[in-house]
Amino acid sequence: MEVADSVTCILLLILFCGSAAGNRKALYSFKAQENAIAMAPSSDNGICKSMVETHGYDCEEHTVTTQDGYILSMQRIPVGRSGGTPGNRPPVLLQHGILMDGITWLLLPPEQSLAFVLSDNGYDVWIANSRGTKYSKGHKSLSPKDPAYWDWSWDELVAYDLPATFQYIYDQTGQKLHYVGHSQGILIALAALSKDQLLNMLRSAALLCPIAYMGQMTSPLAKNAADNFIAEAVYWLGLSEFDPRGDAVVNLLKDICSKPGIDCTNLLTSFTGQNCCLNSSIVNIFLDHEPQPSATKNMVHLAQSK
Structure with a gap:
């Protein structure tokens, strides 16, 4: 199970990295929840x-x-x-x-x-x-x-x-x-x-x-990315911008989150680690704004701090 989780996290990150030059689109439309609409x-x-x-x-x-x-x-x-x-x-x-x-x-x-x-x-x-x-x-x-x-x-x-x-x-x-x-x-x-x-x-x-130092991170995706030198690989591929909001990721997450019974709050824990404050009423608002781009060079530098 641990190996499978590791592979899943790496594949997800590769999708993120492969979409680094993609267009920035909103990941989700806002749902008709009063508190969510107020924040939109x-x-x-x-x-x-x-x-x-x-x-x-x-x-x-x-x-x-x-x-x-x-x-x-x-x-x-x-x-x-x-x-x-x-x-x-x-x-x-x-x-x-x-x-x-x-x-x-x-x-x-x-x-x-x-x-x-x-x-x-x-x-x-x-x-x-x-x-x-x-x-x-x-x-x-x-x-x-x-x-x-x-x-x-x-x-x-x-x-x-x-x-x-x-x-x-x-x-x-x-x-x-x-x-x-x-x-x-x-x-x-x-x-x-x-x-x-x-x-x-x-x-x-x-x-x-x-x-x-990155060694104690609780985010499975981030920890596996650092451990497996994903950012370095992206850097050597010539992708200077690390943009997690490209088409490949947008389409993947839209498909996953449209499935019956899928809780995208749980999906986000792959990126954030266990998070007390993410819930279904704000997850769409969160995903409409985050994550934001950074420099691939910056991600490499962070990954080296173990």
Whole structure:
């Protein structure tokens, strides 16, 4: 059974990798569940319009340009839904994990989504989106179609993205910031905070699911991918973008999830490991936004950290 599970995970990942250059399509349509409909984005006009303002919150779109030319999207929720005075609230930066983007902090209803909860409790909330994700694909001279655009790993997130993001928020607010990171967001913080530049702008840090080494992962798919050097194989095949949202995967998952008796919440545990907070009412919303692309080089670098 263990061997069969391993082979299944590897085959699934190969499908993901083989679809790396595929078109990004929504994996699922939204089902008629009230709480799911309330969370569904109304358009593709950006995170503020599609995921924040629909819940009655003010939201600002910001962009940050890194020293190596990447243009990153950030969203700011300056006050809670009940209003208040912007500008004098302590800023908090939310940094997502690997193969995700800033929407991960907004997928649940407002009373359960960390970004909204913090905003309603007096914080000036800033949401980061790492390079290569849907809303951070800009660059001063490169296109995402260029292999050179994807020539980075989490080393560059440490050297360029996080410092640029910290500095921008500090300049905008004049205050030291709280930092909340998840997964890769912790890895890059632990590395970047070894520099005095960021420490001098930091008030506190909360580490959610911190990672430094991959050996203790609970995701069967990710663990088998790392153990069997799948990312290295994809890299040597010349696929610079690691995009899990291509046609092959979309069609496979649509077919699997349409079968009677198939619970796609359980299917997702192959990717996330055991997850207390995924349920059938939000799984369609989750799959409409995640996973997000990353650089294959980044996946190789992560896989080497055992």
